[in-house]
Amino acid sequence: xxxxxxxxxxxxxxxxxQNIMQLVLFxxxxxxxxxxxxxxWGVLFQLTxxxxxxxxxEAAVMLxxxxxxxxxxxxYSAVVTAALLAVSIPPLAPWWLIVVGTLFAILVVKHVxxxxxxxxxxxxxxxxxxxxxxxxxxxxxxxxxxxxxxxxPNFIDSLWLFLTTFTTDGYSLEQARLVELSGSLDxxxxxxxxDYIKTELGQGYTLQETLQSDLFSIFAGAGWQxxxxxxxxxGLILLQQRVxxxxxxxxxxxxxxxxxxxxxxxxxxxxxxxxxxVLSGGAMLAAFFIATDPVSAATSNKGKIIYAAxxxxxxxxxRTWGGYPDAVAFAVLLANLCVPVIDQYTRPRVYGHGGAx
Amino acid sequence: MSKxxxxxxxxRFHGGVQPPERKxxxxxxxxxxxxxxxxxxxxxxxxxxxxxxxxxxxxERVLRGQALTEPGVYxxxxxxxxxxxxxxxxxxxxxxxxxxxxxxxxxxxxxxxHQAIEFQGLANPTALSSLELIQHLHHAGIAGLxxxxxxxxxxxxLARTIELLIINxxxxxxxxxxxxxxxxxxxxxxxxxxxLLQHILQHQQQAPEAVIAVEDNKPEAVAALTAALGNEHxxxxxxxxxxxxxxxxxKQLIQVLTGKQVPARGYPADLGIxxxxxxxxxAIATAxxxxxxxxxxxxxxxxxxxxxxxxxxxxxxxxxxxLLECGALEPSAQQRIxxxxxxxxxxxxxxxxxxxxxxxxxxxxxxxxxxAAGAESPCIRCGMCEQVCPASLLPQQLLWxxxxxxxxGLAKHNLADxxxxxxxxxxxxxxxxxxxxxRKAKAEVREEKIEQQQSEIARLRxxxxxxxxxxxxxxxxxxHKQAAKAREKALAERAKQAAATPDSTPTAATGKTSADPIQxxxxxAKAKRAAQQAQAEPSTNEAAELDPQKARVAxxxxxAKAKRAxxxxxxxxxxxxxxxxxELDPQKARVAxxVxxAKAKRAAMAAESATTDxxxxxxxxxPNKP
Numbered sequence: 001x002x003x004x005x006x007x008x009x010x011x012x013x014x015x016x017x018q019n020i021m022q023l024v025l026f027x028x029x030x031x032x033x034x035x036x037x038x039x040x041w042g043v044l045f046q047l048t049x050x051x052x053x054x055x056x057x058e059a060a061v062m063l064x065x066x067x068x069x070x071x072x073x074x075x076y077s078a079v080v081t082a083a084l085l086a087v088s089i090p091p092l093a094p095w096w097l098i099v100v101g102t103l104f105a106i107l108v109v110k111h112v113x114x115x116x117x118x119x120x121x122x123x124x125x126x127x128x129x130x131x132x133x134x135x136x137x138x139x140x141x142x143x144x145x146x147x148x149x150x151x152x153p154n155f156i157d158s159l160w161l162f163l164t165t166f167t168t169d170g171y172s173l174e175q176a177r178l179v180e181l182s183g184s185l186d187x188x189x190x191x192x193x194x195d196y197i198k199t200e201l202g203q204g205y206t207l208q209e210t211l212q213s214d215l216f217s218i219f220a221g222a223g224w225q226x227x228x229x230x231x232x233x234x235g236l237i238l239l240q241q242r243v244x245x246x247x248x249x250x251x252x253x254x255x256x257x258x259x260x261x262x263x264x265x266x267x268x269x270x271x272x273x274x275x276x277x278v279l280s281g282g283a284m285l286a287a288f289f290i291a292t293d294p295v296s297a298a299t300s301n302k303g304k305i306i307y308a309a310x311x312x313x314x315x316x317x318x319r320t321w322g323g324y325p326d327a328v329a330f331a332v333l334l335a336n337l338c339v340p341v342i343d344q345y346t347r348p349r350v351y352g353h354g355g356a357x
Numbered sequence: 358m359s360k361x362x363x364x365x366x367x368x369r370f371h372g373g374v375q376p377p378e379r380k381x382x383x384x385x386x387x388x389x390x391x392x393x394x395x396x397x398x399x400x401x402x403x404x405x406x407x408x409x410x411x412x413x414x415x416x417e418r419v420l421r422g423q424a425l426t427e428p429g430v431y432x433x434x435x436x437x438x439x440x441x442x443x444x445x446x447x448x449x450x451x452x453x454x455x456x457x458x459x460x461x462x463x464x465x466x467x468x469x470x471h472q473a474i475e476f477q478g479l480a481n482p483t484a485l486s487s488l489e490l491i492q493h494l495h496h497a498g499i500a501g502l503x504x505x506x507x508x509x510x511x512x513x514x515l516a517r518t519i520e521l522l523i524i525n526x527x528x529x530x531x532x533x534x535x536x537x538x539x540x541x542x543x544x545x546x547x548x549x550x551x552x553l554l555q556h557i558l559q560h561q562q563q564a565p566e567a568v569i570a571v572e573d574n575k576p577e578a579v580a581a582l583t584a585a586l587g588n589e590h591x592x593x594x595x596x597x598x599x600x601x602x603x604x605x606x607x608k609q610l611i612q613v614l615t616g617k618q619v620p621a622r623g624y625p626a627d628l629g630i631x632x633x634x635x636x637x638x639x640a641i642a643t644a645x646x647x648x649x650x651x652x653x654x655x656x657x658x659x660x661x662x663x664x665x666x667x668x669x670x671x672x673x674x675x676x677x678x679x680l681l682e683c684g685a686l687e688p689s690a691q692q693r694i695x696x697x698x699x700x701x702x703x704x705x706x707x708x709x710x711x712x713x714x715x716x717x718x719x720x721x722x723x724x725x726x727x728x729a730a731g732a733e734s735p736c737i738r739c740g741m742c743e744q745v746c747p748a749s750l751l752p753q754q755l756l757w758x759x760x761x762x763x764x765x766g767l768a769k770h771n772l773a774d775x776x777x778x779x780x781x782x783x784x785x786x787x788x789x790x791x792x793x794x795x796r797k798a799k800a801e802v803r804e805e806k807i808e809q810q811q812s813e814i815a816r817l818r819x820x821x822x823x824x825x826x827x828x829x830x831x832x833x834x835x836x837h838k839q840a841a842k843a844r845e846k847a848l849a850e851r852a853k854q855a856a857a858t859p860d861s862t863p864t865a866a867t868g869k870t871s872a873d874p875i876q877x878x879x880x881x882a883k884a885k886r887a888a889q890q891a892q893a894e895p896s897t898n899e900a901a902e903l904d905p906q907k908a909r910v911a912x913x914x915x916x917a918k919a920k921r922a923x924x925x926x927x928x929x930x931x932x933x934x935x936x937x938x939x940e941l942d943p944q945k946a947r948v949a950x951x952v953x954x955a956k957a958k959r960a961a962m963a964a965e966s967a968t969t970d971x972x973x974x975x976x977x978x979x980p981n982k983p
Contacts, residue, residue, distance in 0.1 A: 003693060003706050003707075004691040004693045004704065006730060007790050007792065008699075008700065008702055008779050008782075009783050010695055010700075010720075010730075011377075011531065011699035011783060013784045016731070016786050016788065017786045020737075071732065075734065116737060117787075295737055299751065347770070348371075350748055351370070351608060351612075352619055352622075352623070354620065
């Protein structure tokens with residue numbers, strides 16, 4: 001009788017790539033619900049289309065590359081990429097935008113570099129940047145958050161807007177918004193709170209005057225703050241589940257916070273504070289879901305801190321002095337570029353090798 | 358004594374994992390004594406050092422405890438008969454090693470009486486010197502029972518100034534409970550072993566402090582040791598440490614207890630620390646107090662495939678098959694038999710494989726508790742491996758480098774410091790068998806090193822040969838130069854003599870003396886050519902002609918030819934000087950010589966009236982010889 005041969009260890013922690021990706025998707029649920037509540041049905045359409053396109057593209061590439069298709073679809077990595085892109089773009093952006101973005105993310109950013117685990121850039125963020133510089137109008141047309149006195153487009157109108165860029169009544173997104181906003185928010189032409197602040201400050205208003213807008217409530221951007229809190233909650237689930245470590249979120253938010261606090265001290269009238277920076281844009285999504293993408297992040301703990309701090313610093317710098325109101329995608333891509341260098345210089349000291357290296 | 362609850366600072370090592378312990382499968386029943394197996398296969402070679410020579414005959418009846426081999430050199434341990442029976446032959450038997458490569462093993466057929474020799478313990482061991490006790494342990498065949506089976510006597514001899522003796526009762530591998538049961542049932546003997554170790558290691562009358570480390574998942578063992586320690590051993594401390602794999606690794610346990618790290622490529626002794634397993638301490642006490650050599654050990658039989666899991670005293674050399682029967686194995690399809698635990702153990706294919714001194718566990722899992730490894734998928738750089746690596750390595754980078762066979766890169770990332778604990782592969786979400794890749798890479802690095810050494814040796818040999826050839830060439834050229842000089846001198850001498858002879862006109866003499874050697878040389882060369890043609894001498898190489906040896910060979914060939922051609926005419930026997938083939942090739946040579954002579958004569962006629970046949974140079978001989 002001969003027994004079966006295997007290599008040690010024979011025990012395996014019951015968590016596969018598939019589990020990790022599923023956990024990430026699960027942790028996104030609170031944020032998606034918040035977006036659904038404040039920005040209407042659009043995010044659901046975006047998610048559905050993005051995920052479908054991503055899976056089709058992944059399967060097609062695996063077919064072309066003569067690789068097994070099933071494991072590639074089962075690892076859910078394409079789904080996560082698609083979901084991250086879908087929640088990042090304006091909810092009622094036309095359907096082709098997310099299709100182009102998702103195809104770019106999967107085909108170019110992921111598979112041209114060698115597929116899962118090989119991409120230098122975060123696929124969702126690279127696609128976001130590509131869309132932002134190619135289709136700036138569509139990419140900055142955010143819906144105003146659901147506020148008292150405002151009714152979001154209903155399901156049918158949203159779907160119609162998504163598919164044809166017109167409501168059933170024949171209004172375009174911009175027209176519909178003007179009609180909808182004819183009440184209390186008619187002065188609002190800015191899409192996002194950060195965008196609004198940037199424009200207002202550019203016109204010479206002080207920060208305090210800017211924050212008087214109905215676009216801001218308790219802490220920061222109305223609606224936006226709750227979306228950010230929801231992503232924070234999801235991020236804490238990931239931390240608790242040890243899908244991610246504390247290093248990246250802490251360093252990223254800490255650096256933005258540090259910049260914001262210094263800004264508030266130096267120029268309280270013109271530089272937004274910590275709350276605005278962290279809760280009004282994509283900071284929480286970036287800190288817990290985007291910068292933590294392991295493939296394009298630094299590997300060692302020290303490296304992760306440097307990498308995330310770099311993203312945080314770049315976000316603050318671009319928001320304050322750059323041309324874009326939110327800067328997560330640019331910051332992440334620039335930091336992705338630095339990863340090999342960071343990895344090279346942050347190798348941990350090996351057991352028994354005394355002295356710092 | 359300091360109790361386990363005393364506030365002693367503990368450190369922690371980097372990483373670590375907490376796999377399901379599953380120790381309750383086997384640790385609830387006492388250590389069993391098994392029925393005797395039908396046959397024992399006792400490997401002659403023990404872990405390290407050379408195997409000693411056999412001191413029993415085939416067919417001889419031996420008793421339990423009787424030595425079967427002499428201690429081998431280089432720390433080779435003797436082996437002892439674990440039970441009474443008949444000595445069989447030495448066979449090539451599958452080794453208890455992942456490779457299963459056959460090695461010589463002595464077969465012993467138990468006679469079922471289990472009759473032992475009269476064991477003689479040392480009456481008053483603390484009165485003996487360390488050296489005597491170490492010698493005793495060596496003859497008792499004691500080896501480290503925790504890990505690599507290093508001969509205990511050698512370890513104790515190599516240890517210099519030891520300030521801290523760590524007794525490892527951590528047993529951090531899941532499933533394994535051998536040390537756990539031993540500590541519960543034989544705590545007093547273990548502590549006796551610790552006391553003896555302290556005595557052996559004392560330095561300037563100062564015994565080292567001893568710490569017995571146990572993980573906090575073994576409260577019964579801790580209780581038993583606490584009770585056995587009582588208040589009589591102020592110099593022995595029981596330390597409970599948190600359960601975290603691989604805290605039982607030597608380096609990791611040292612870090613947990615002392616906060617120090619064993620230097621890379623160093624030994625714990627460099628820090629004044631010596632570590633022994635609790636099982637070894639037990640074996641030391643038994644060997645010294647009762648005179649029993651190492652003949653058996655506690656083995657855990659565990660895993661869901663065993664219907665009767667538990668622990669047992671197993672005679673060394675018992676085939677695993679016997680244990681499978683004793684534990685009532687119900688094998689499933691693709692049944693794995695793992696020697697050791699689920700993290701570092703290795704599978705064996707052949708159930709005849711014997712139990713050896715380091716075998717602490719036979720694990721037969723079903724596929725539910727320990728599923729077979731899934732398909733390897735691409736690394737997603739999640740970095741979990743790095744989070745858990747107890748050596749602070751970068752397993753993910755090591756994987757890339759191992760796949761790329763980048764040996765300098767592997768060295769830079771300290772592959773050699775990997776202890777193969779398996780924590781990285783345990784957490785890897787892509788189910789990459791990382792340890793497997795590292796083992797392969799280590800073997801490749803080792804192989805490359807050997808190849809490099811061999812090519813270095815070959816290079817040196819080649820260079821030495823080139824040097825020798827060059828030297829010989831130079832010597833040869835030097836000889837030629839000397840020869841040419843001597844020849845010139847001789848010719849000049851002759852010319853002088855010729856000039857001095859009365860019948861040459863003084864005016865002509867002065868004008869021709871300078872031409873003399875040249876003319877003579879031309880003549881000689883021509884003569885030589887002619888002679889060569891005549892002789893059918895194959896080589897026209899000047900060096901060959903100048904080299905006496907080659908000339909001799911050529912001469913021999915010529916001789917043979919001449920012999921064949923003119924068998925009956927052979928008047929001159931070959932006993933003439935071998936260096937003068939011309940004389941040995943009578944007819945042709947003579948003709949040739951005559952032609953040459955004639956030519957030379959014509960050429961040299963005007964100048965050298967004194968030239969005679971005698972002066973004619975010999976064609977294939979050394980032209981320097983007049």
